[in-house]
Amino acid sequence: MRPFTQHKGIAAPLDLANVDTDMIIPKQFLKSIKRTGFGKNLFDELRYQDEGQADQDCSGRPLREDFILNKTPYQNASILLARRNFGCGSSREHAPWALDDFGFRAVIAPSFADIFFNNCFKNGLLPIQLTEEQVEQLFQEVQNNIGCEIAIDLEQQQVSTDSGLAFSFAVDEFRKACLLNGLDDIGLTLQDEDKIHAFETRHKASSPWLFAAKN
Amino acid sequence: MSAKTLYDKLWDNHLVTQRDDGSALIYIDLQLLHEVTSPQAFEGLRLANRKPWRISSNLATPDHNVPTTVNERKNGIDGISDQVSKIQVMTLDDNCDEFGITEFAMNDIRQGIVHVVGPEQGATLPGMTVVCGDSHTSTHGAFGALAHGIGTSEVEHVLATQCLVQKKMKNMLIRVNGELSPYVSAKDVVLAIIGKIGTAGGTGYAIEFGGSAIRSLSMEGRMTVCNMAIEAGARVGLIAVDDTTIDYVKDRPYAPKGEQWQQAITAWRDLVSDDDAHFDEIVDLSASDIKPQVTWGTSPEMVIAIDKAIPKAEEQTDATLKESYARAWDYMGLAGKTMLSDIQLDRVFIGSCTNSRIEDLRIAADVVKGRQIAKNIKEAIVVPGSGLVKAQAEKEGLDRIFIDAGLQWREPGCSMCLAMNADKLGNGEHCASTSNRNFEGRQGFGGRTHLVSPAMAAAAAIAGYFVDVNELVKTDTSVTH
Numbered sequence: 001m002r003p004f005t006q007h008k009g010i011a012a013p014l015d016l017a018n019v020d021t022d023m024i025i026p027k028q029f030l031k032s033i034k035r036t037g038f039g040k041n042l043f044d045e046l047r048y049q050d051e052g053q054a055d056q057d058c059s060g061r062p063l064r065e066d067f068i069l070n071k072t073p074y075q076n077a078s079i080l081l082a083r084r085n086f087g088c089g090s091s092r093e094h095a096p097w098a099l100d101d102f103g104f105r106a107v108i109a110p111s112f113a114d115i116f117f118n119n120c121f122k123n124g125l126l127p128i129q130l131t132e133e134q135v136e137q138l139f140q141e142v143q144n145n146i147g148c149e150i151a152i153d154l155e156q157q158q159v160s161t162d163s164g165l166a167f168s169f170a171v172d173e174f175r176k177a178c179l180l181n182g183l184d185d186i187g188l189t190l191q192d193e194d195k196i197h198a199f200e201t202r203h204k205a206s207s208p209w210l211f212a213a214k215n
Numbered sequence: 216m217s218a219k220t221l222y223d224k225l226w227d228n229h230l231v232t233q234r235d236d237g238s239a240l241i242y243i244d245l246q247l248l249h250e251v252t253s254p255q256a257f258e259g260l261r262l263a264n265r266k267p268w269r270i271s272s273n274l275a276t277p278d279h280n281v282p283t284t285v286n287e288r289k290n291g292i293d294g295i296s297d298q299v300s301k302i303q304v305m306t307l308d309d310n311c312d313e314f315g316i317t318e319f320a321m322n323d324i325r326q327g328i329v330h331v332v333g334p335e336q337g338a339t340l341p342g343m344t345v346v347c348g349d350s351h352t353s354t355h356g357a358f359g360a361l362a363h364g365i366g367t368s369e370v371e372h373v374l375a376t377q378c379l380v381q382k383k384m385k386n387m388l389i390r391v392n393g394e395l396s397p398y399v400s401a402k403d404v405v406l407a408i409i410g411k412i413g414t415a416g417g418t419g420y421a422i423e424f425g426g427s428a429i430r431s432l433s434m435e436g437r438m439t440v441c442n443m444a445i446e447a448g449a450r451v452g453l454i455a456v457d458d459t460t461i462d463y464v465k466d467r468p469y470a471p472k473g474e475q476w477q478q479a480i481t482a483w484r485d486l487v488s489d490d491d492a493h494f495d496e497i498v499d500l501s502a503s504d505i506k507p508q509v510t511w512g513t514s515p516e517m518v519i520a521i522d523k524a525i526p527k528a529e530e531q532t533d534a535t536l537k538e539s540y541a542r543a544w545d546y547m548g549l550a551g552k553t554m555l556s557d558i559q560l561d562r563v564f565i566g567s568c569t570n571s572r573i574e575d576l577r578i579a580a581d582v583v584k585g586r587q588i589a590k591n592i593k594e595a596i597v598v599p600g601s602g603l604v605k606a607q608a609e610k611e612g613l614d615r616i617f618i619d620a621g622l623q624w625r626e627p628g629c630s631m632c633l634a635m636n637a638d639k640l641g642n643g644e645h646c647a648s649t650s651n652r653n654f655e656g657r658q659g660f661g662g663r664t665h666l667v668s669p670a671m672a673a674a675a676a677i678a679g680y681f682v683d684v685n686e687l688v689k690t691d692t693s694v695t696h
């Protein structure tokens with residue numbers, strides 16, 4: 001996994017609450033068996049006027065000009081600013097894959113849905129939870145200074161702007177360590193292989209039916 | 216020892232190791248796999264040269280992409296006309312073959328929606344930890360199992376390590392006491408709950424559903440409730456084990472047998488929250504207050520009882536809410552409409568992991584029996600949750616009742632719940648749907664979804680617009696043609 005340490009980039013203000021995973025990446029694009037290539041279909045229904053198809057060349061599709069990511073300079077945004085309950089809905093990891101593939105490195109919102117939040121960390125995408133007021137201040141900042149950048153420092157757990165706004169955010173230790181070092185979860189878990197075996201032995205003794213062969 | 220909630224017990228029973236940083240490894244007993252969220256996980260295993268930790272703990276079936284018409288189905292995988300879908304279904308077959316995982320492939324009678332198939336086979340058992348790369352895995356909590364929806368990276372993680380990295384959630388208890396009115400079902404209960412606590416109300420919690428109205432539900436009804444825990448923001452929904460649970464599980468193909476059955480039920484009896492267990496949050500609802508529910512907007516929390524006026528954006532005081540209500544009104548084309556009955560319906564969908572079990576089909580058939588769908592309904596489809604549900608329904612003659620009333624009887628799969636196959640809404644069409652998500656575009660580009668119970672969907676098919684099913688069945692509208 002790509003590590004995340006510090007990042008500074010253009011923040012796109014997506015002024016919507018309850019952005020669901022069907023919005024982030026509609027289902028027709030989930031037919032892919034790959035992890036990459038979803039960026040062009042990120043927010044497909046909000047971004048294009050027509051209905052997108054899987055495996056389609058998107059370069060000639062009519063855009064919805066009023067959608068934030070279609071406006072300059074947000075085509076180059078790498079931080080997404082959104083409202084509460086971002087990422088609700090399905091467990092599709094295609095949502096963080098699409099955000100990542102578009103070029104986003106972080107999403108800042110007042111709250112996130114659990115599964116989406118978790119999926120972000122597996123993909124080097126940092127979800128940052130700030131208070132409603134702090135997010136509102138950032139919205140105002142980026143709306144008043146189009147194209148202004150936000151800086152994120154994961155080590156210091158801080159979000160800041162050139163104009164002097166600075167907010168600290170919480171992140172759990174384990175996830176922070178994984179992101180900072182770009183660590184593979186599976187490898188880490190397998191360091192506890194002995195404990196898993198030991199648990200399995202106990203579990204089998206107390207609940208043998210769970211280990212009965214399937215016919 | 217201090218009192219524990221059901222969630223605490225399940226957690227403790229599966230805790231492999233607690234790490235200093237607050238995260239924990241929990242052991243997974245069952246992983247369900249389907250074609251959409253597993254290909255990249257298998258690919259990851261291959262790239263890292265890893266093998267599944269315990270092959271027999273996995274069970275797979277394709278559901279999201281499979282076509283539901285008899286014509287397309289009779290030719291198996293070759294019958295899938297969408298080439299991209301076909302590759303995905305084939306990839307699941309290939310991966311299961313390669314790794315030796317049991318799969319109910321497309322034309323196996325046991326194929327169906329993962330969340331219908333697991334319980335039906337007795338693969339889902341009380342006291343288990345269950346995961347699937349699908350958020351509606353919360354369904355299996357109806358059995359007193361700890362069931363999480365996970366992402367693809369976690370699917371790979373569970374395949375490789377049999378464990379999931381988790382942080383313990385908080386405990387919420389939602390109690391529904393009293394008696395439900397006629398034709399008010401589990402779906403109405405859970406929609407009413409979401410209406411009350413909101414789609415983020417359960418974020419960070421494992422929700423246990425309790426109270427006399429929940430206890431009196433069948434397993435089918437309990438699965439409907441837990442299915443939609445995720446729509447209230449909770450990854451995990453739970454219902455304590457009782458006789459209803461045990462009776463349902465008994466004699467299912469994968470359920471324990473003989474001596475192990477006795478041993479298992481003794482253990483399962485303990486799968487209830489202790490009397491004085493601590494919940495971080497308790498929410499109470501009265502069953503008798505719950506009327507048939509219909510969603511009017513683009514989030515499951517935008518839900519009202521059938522006799523209420525559709526709430527207006529300008530009446531909202533919260534700015535964000537005002538904004539999202541306005542957007543939903545616009546998307547749903549509600550201008551000039553006051554009541555749900557003002558909405559002219561185009562399609563009806565009875566199916567999905569929320570409401571495609573035999574009991575759901577029975578009640579829908581009961582409502583449409585001897586009646587005819589309204590002229591304005593372009594298509595009303597009934598999609599059973601599995602091949603076995605379909606067979607059972609046909610044994611009971613439900614298929615005939617639906618067909619005689621003008622509905623279509625389909626092959627099992629997710630179908631119009633998320634419209635990954637050919638079953639979808641046209642731009643601007645309104646649909647009465649028994650599924651679980653009314654998000655923008657969920658059932659097709661520009662499609663407008665209204666979530667309802669099977670009885671309400673059936674009533675809507677007959678009337679052509681939303682009516683209280685109780686009103687419909689009172690008036691004898693048996694039309695002769």
Ligand code: SF4
Nearest residue numbers: 351567568629632633
């Ligand atoms: S029926 Fe719908 S919600 Fe259920 S698993 Fe299939 S797509 Fe997901």
